[in-house]
Amino acid sequence: MANKVEVKELLEAGVHFGHMTRKWDPNMAPYIYMERNGIHIINLYKTAAKIEEANEALKKIAASGRKVLFVATKKQAKDIVAEKAAACNMPYITERWPGGMLTNFVTIRKAIKKMASIDRMKKDGTFNTLSKKEKLQIERLRAKLEKNLGSIADMTRLPAALFVVDIKAEHIAVKEAKKLNIPVFAMVDTNSDPRQVDFVIPANDDASKSIDKVLSLVSSSIVEGLSDRKAEKDEQPAEAPAVQAEANASEE
Known part of the structure; x- marks a missing residue:
C-alpha cells in the first residue's frame, strides 16, 4: 500500500486554493469544499484520497517496467516536473508539446x-x-x-500513462492520450473538466509549492514501484537453480 497522504501537509503547501468562483467548471463541484472571498476551496480529504489512489496505480505501472510520461509546460511547473520525473527515471515534456507526440x-x-x-x-x-x-x-x-x-x-515505445499538470494548458497532450486509450493522471484545478482524466487529483495547479508537494508524493510512489521491480529481479537468479532442480527431479 502506498504511503498515507497527510492532509495537513497539503494544506501547508496551499493545494486547497482553487480559482475564482466565476471561472469554475461545474463538473469540479464534488471536489469543492466551500467558497471563500470569491475563491473556491478544494476539499483536501478528497485530494488526499485521490493521490493515494493514483499512487497505487502509478506504483504498479513502474513495477511492471513501463513508463509514465510527465507533461507540464507552464513556467511554475516545468522545473519541478523535470526534477521529479528525472529523479524517478521517467520521461518528461517541459517545453512545447510536439504535436503528434503520441x-x-x-x-x-x-x-x-x-x-x-x-x-x-x-x-x-x-x-x-x-x-x-x-x-x-x-x-x-x-x-x-x-x-x-x-x-x-x-x-x-508509447508510455503506459501520462501525468499532467494543468489539463487546460496541456489539452493537446490529453486529447492524444485519450485517442490512444492511454490513461491520464492529472492535477486538476477548479477551472477544468475532470471528466477528461482517468485519475483526477483535485489540486491547485498554479502555485509551485502545491505542484512540488503533489509531484513529490507521486514520484516517490513510482520510486517505490521501481525498487519493488528491482527486488523481484534480484530474487529471480537465486530461485532459478531450485526451480531447475525441481524440474530435473520430476523428470526422473
Whole structure:
C-alpha cells in the first residue's frame, strides 16, 4: 500500500486554493469544499484520497517496467516536473508539446534517432570532416532536438500513462492520450473538466509549492514501484537453480 497522504501537509503547501468562483467548471463541484472571498476551496480529504489512489496505480505501472510520461509546460511547473520525473527515471515534456507526440510516435522516434546519429558522428570523428557551415547547421539541429526531445530520448515505445499538470494548458497532450486509450493522471484545478482524466487529483495547479508537494508524493510512489521491480529481479537468479532442480527431479 502506498504511503498515507497527510492532509495537513497539503494544506501547508496551499493545494486547497482553487480559482475564482466565476471561472469554475461545474463538473469540479464534488471536489469543492466551500467558497471563500470569491475563491473556491478544494476539499483536501478528497485530494488526499485521490493521490493515494493514483499512487497505487502509478506504483504498479513502474513495477511492471513501463513508463509514465510527465507533461507540464507552464513556467511554475516545468522545473519541478523535470526534477521529479528525472529523479524517478521517467520521461518528461517541459517545453512545447510536439504535436503528434503520441499519435505520430513513429515520426518522433525518427527525430530521436537523428539526435543519436549526430552524437555518433561526433564520437567516430565524422563530424570533424565537415565544413564549418555544416557543423554549425548540425549543432543547431542537435540543440533544437535536445531542447524539445532530450528528456524522452530513452522512450522506445508509447508510455503506459501520462501525468499532467494543468489539463487546460496541456489539452493537446490529453486529447492524444485519450485517442490512444492511454490513461491520464492529472492535477486538476477548479477551472477544468475532470471528466477528461482517468485519475483526477483535485489540486491547485498554479502555485509551485502545491505542484512540488503533489509531484513529490507521486514520484516517490513510482520510486517505490521501481525498487519493488528491482527486488523481484534480484530474487529471480537465486530461485532459478531450485526451480531447475525441481524440474530435473520430476523428470526422473
